[in-house]
Amino acid sequence: MFKSNCFLPRILMDLCKVKKGKNLRLIGWPFVFRFKNASVTIGNDVSINSNFWSNLLGVYQRTIIVARGTGKIKIGNDVGISGSTIYAWDDIEIGDKCIIGVNTKIVDTDFHPIDPVARQDKDYHSKVACKPVKIGKNVFIGMNTLILKGTEIGDNCVVGAGSVVSGKFPENSVIAGNPAKVIRSI
Numbered sequence: 001m002f003k004s005n006c007f008l009p010r011i012l013m014d015l016c017k018v019k020k021g022k023n024l025r026l027i028g029w030p031f032v033f034r035f036k037n038a039s040v041t042i043g044n045d046v047s048i049n050s051n052f053w054s055n056l057l058g059v060y061q062r063t064i065i066v067a068r069g070t071g072k073i074k075i076g077n078d079v080g081i082s083g084s085t086i087y088a089w090d091d092i093e094i095g096d097k098c099i100i101g102v103n104t105k106i107v108d109t110d111f112h113p114i115d116p117v118a119r120q121d122k123d124y125h126s127k128v129a130c131k132p133v134k135i136g137k138n139v140f141i142g143m144n145t146l147i148l149k150g151t152e153i154g155d156n157c158v159v160g161a162g163s164v165v166s167g168k169f170p171e172n173s174v175i176a177g178n179p180a181k182v183i184r185s186i
Contacts, residue, residue, distance in 0.1 A: 009026050009029055009031070009032065010024075010026065012031075012032070013032050016032070016033050016040075017034065018034055018040045018041075019040065021042055021045070022044045023044055023045045023046075024042060024048070025046070025048065026050070027048065027049045027050060028049060028050030028062060028063075029050050029062055030048045030050040030062055030063040030064070031050075031062055031064045032063075032064075033065070033067075034071075034073075035067065035069065037069065038067035038070060038072065038088070039073070040073045040075075041072075041074045041075065042075045043075055043076045043079065043096065044077045045078045046075060046078070046079045046080075046081070047079070048081045049081065049083060049102075050063045061103070063082070063084055063085070064084075064085045064086070064087070065081075065085075065086045066088070070090075071088035071089045071091065071092075072088060072090075072091045072093075074092070076093075076095045076096035076098065076137065077096045078096055078097045079094060079096070079097065079099075079100070080099045080100065082101065082102040082103075083102045084100050084102070084104040084105065084106070085105045085106070085107070086106045087108075087109070088107075088108050088109075089108060089109040089128070089130045090108045090109065090132050091108060092106060092108050092134075092135075093132070093133070093134045093135065094135045095136045095137035095138070095139065096137045098135060098137070098138065098139045098140070099140045100141050101140075101141050101143035101145060102143040102144070103143055104141050104142075104144065104145045104146075104147070105145075105146045107133075107147070107148060108130055108131060108132055108149045108150075109128055109130040109149055110129045110130075112124065112128060113127040113128055113129075115127070129149065130149060131149040132150070133151050133152075135151075135153045136154045136155035136156070136157065137155045137156070138155055138156045139153055139155070139157045140157075140159065141159045142159055142160050142162070142163065143161045144161055144162045145160075145162065145163045146163070146164045146165065147165045147166075148164070148165065148166040149166075151165050151166055151168075151169075152167075152168040153165070153175070154170045154171030154172070154173065155172070156171055156186060157169060157171065157174070157175055157186075158173075158174045158175070158186070159175045159180065160175065160176025160177070160180075162178070163175060163176050163177055164177075164178040165179075165180040166180070167179075167180075172185055
């Protein structure tokens, strides 16, 4: 009843030259954007939920997917995303069949320098730390999770709700906590 396949976000995606696979489902009004030298590639059968009614766990915002600078975002096939942010200045790759829980944030940058003097520089962007993020296939990321720069999550992992994830995690792991750690194997 509340699910609709929005056409206006698709027009913005087309204007921004976002590469979309077949059967992309947009529920609500996601914001998917790439800057001039960046790229966003979305696989087949991807579902992007951006409407409060699309996920009753509480979508607090629209889904935001932005590639900036020379950043690259690659979202695999059969991925579900609900009210989450994916923001790349470097490289974010999400494998096939992933579930990205409501209000998750995935970033490959600190956005601002750690050094207080560098933060005052008008051209501080060149001093910002960035590292690629790689999320394997068939990963389930629980709601309200934060995935930070340099993170690598192996295939078939489960990330507990509310986790703050940074580092490398082997496939078939359950990851949870702040900071996140492997709590058991699957």
